[in-house]
Amino acid sequence: MGLGxxxxxxxxxxxxxxxxxxxxxYNEKDNIARLVRGVREHVPDMRVLIIxxxxxxxxxxxxxxxxxxxxxxxxxxxxxKMGLGSAYVAGFKKALAEGYDLxxxxxxxxxxxxxxxxxxLKGMETHDVMIGSRYVKGGGTRNxxxxxxxxxxxxxxxxxxxxxxxxxxxxxxxxxxxxxxxEGIKPDTIFSNGYSFLEEVxxxxxxxxxxxGETPIIFVERxxxxxxISKGEIFKAMFTLVRLRLGxxxx
Numbered sequence: 268m269g270l271g272x273x274x275x276x277x278x279x280x281x282x283x284x285x286x287x288x289x290x291x292x293y294n295e296k297d298n299i300a301r302l303v304r305g306v307r308e309h310v311p312d313m314r315v316l317i318i319x320x321x322x323x324x325x326x327x328x329x330x331x332x333x334x335x336x337x338x339x340x341x342x343x344x345x346x347x348k349m350g351l352g353s354a355y356v357a358g359f360k361k362a363l364a365e366g367y368d369l370x371x372x373x374x375x376x377x378x379x380x381x382x383x384x385x386x387x388l389k390g391m392e393t394h395d396v397m398i399g400s401r402y403v404k405g406g407g408t409r410n411x412x413x414x415x416x417x418x419x420x421x422x423x424x425x426x427x428x429x430x431x432x433x434x435x436x437x438x439x440x441x442x443x444x445x446x447x448x449x450e451g452i453k454p455d456t457i458f459s460n461g462y463s464f465l466e467e468v469x470x471x472x473x474x475x476x477x478x479x480g481e482t483p484i485i486f487v488e489r490x491x492x493x494x495x496i497s498k499g500e501i502f503k504a505m506f507t508l509v510r511l512r513l514g515x516x517x518x
Contacts, residue, residue: 313339319342369391395472
């Protein structure tokens, strides 16, 4: 399925792009307020949808307070921890229903710096998907051990080989999509739910003809809270790559 009419630089210049940033949260009370402030500082007209999975630490309550403080900040409360992929699917569907043209996503733990958002959005003038990339010139990671660096580089190498894509950072979660990309991938048809969701969305977008760009970011290991990437998530990601390679991605 094709992606339809290509958006042009003129569309952006006319200011018609309605932007939504999706931020899934689970136990991020030490980060979320500062993150929203950072987003508003760098992209004042960006609307923000926080999707909280009933965080025990009260992240959801704090997010509700942010909606009172900032216009254009919204919260979706879910009953429990339902997974990263399902959070993005819920956010994508809401973005489509409410007429957003650009849909961005980022982590809530400051591993993704809001200061990179303007460069990502600038890239949307000529691309259908933009990725804040650790693995293009100027990008990198900070506060990672050798094991983490090897694991990340290795998983991206495997992803490129198995999926036959030229993207350097296939597992990067700091992204922006044009509306027609999300319409083309049909969010309800995505099998993956954890971090492997990122690989599946990227693969389907490229298969549908999306032009993908990358802009460098420095990925910083979280300062507050615990990483949510487990060994199980890594195995799921590998399984997802094999499943996609074999064509077992259609419902």
